[in-house]
Amino acid sequence: MGVVPVTRSEETMPYSPTRSLADTVVAVTGASAGIGAATAHALVGAGARVAVSARREERLEQLVEELGKDNVVPVVGDVRDPAHNEALVAAAVQRWGRLDTMVANAGIGAYGGILDLGDDQLTEMVETNYLGTVWSVRSAVRRFREQGEGGDVVIVSSVAGFRGGADEAVYAGTKHAQVGLAGSLDRELRAEGTRVTLICPAGTATEFAIGAGRTEGSPELDDYLRPQDVAHAIRVVLEQPRSVRTTVWQMWSMQQQS
Template structure:
């Protein structure tokens, strides 16, 4: 047979964290469109229910909860396995941010940001790897981070620190897990027009948001890396809109 640079992900089973809105919800829609089945989690149960209504309860299973809880991540994987028998991919997408100088945000805000962005990613990865190893055939880990993980900006020091942590985590996981058939992809978008940081440094309706990436752009990147042949891996994908400074 002739070589094909793409493969179908129809019928694969994918877990997505932070899927109640923004990039996570767009990714769920893009992957279901490609024929995948998705288990989604987020803190807003009503948003997850809306996603199920839009995409179909035969294609989506929701699990409400906070990604900072290791048990939530285990429950997400278990829901996918219970409904479809396996897990092929984890998209660790959940994340929050707020703008402000190092002394401007309070202790609770900073703690939530670090725990969500760093520990939430670690817990989702561990839950997925445990399942991949029980299946014995590897899988895909896709970590949605940010270009801030390579170059932090003013008034986002702690946020950028959490994204640098994700960059380091992904690089190490690639070296650790590749031999057992697990690919690790780091997707790093610049500013994306979502609910991210609205009221915490971004203003809903601001004209600058129109110059940002769309969540569907990032969702497309996730789909592209998953549709690569299993012999190919993309380790880092940075994304900017044409109107944004890099």
């Protein structure tokens, strides 16, 4: 397949720096809190419809209440299960007839030396952060190819994927894996009209950060990015004209050391 061509009408239309997300359909994993929930809010605010997944059913139901049943369809499950990712895509297609974007956001983290964490905890983290991303992407790409129009894959990774800290080697390894996956996918899928974007925030003040070694109310969190900062970045890359793609976006707050 070749690169999706620009039509004559598109060439003669006045240039617009953004594309509308109205009525586009987006799947978001890890949407029960933090970046995932903020992304659902941002995209619905831009006119999109979202299929959201997470393990916590009550949190997803809360998201439906906040954003409206016409805008959100929830799918409860574990991103480590390939069938769950297929069900998420199927729910979006059943409700709205198509899928335009997959935001692979689900992830977990833990801080500690290489011998400090248990086998089960490390296995869950590796499977969630890397294999969960792979299964999400596969399900989305399968649908994009059926539709024949390309789409968007957004992988929420971390600056740790480029240089992990001394107390996060395994976590950083999963993020390095996402970086490698995204770069290879970009080279594989661009010719089909599918854009692959890697969003790499530094520390973000979410339940994720609190549960991974920091405590609620920690002064350190005051200097972190907000979930809405990352959600804004996701919205921005999706609103780019289809002729443009952002492959990697690293981001820090003004207070954080890069």
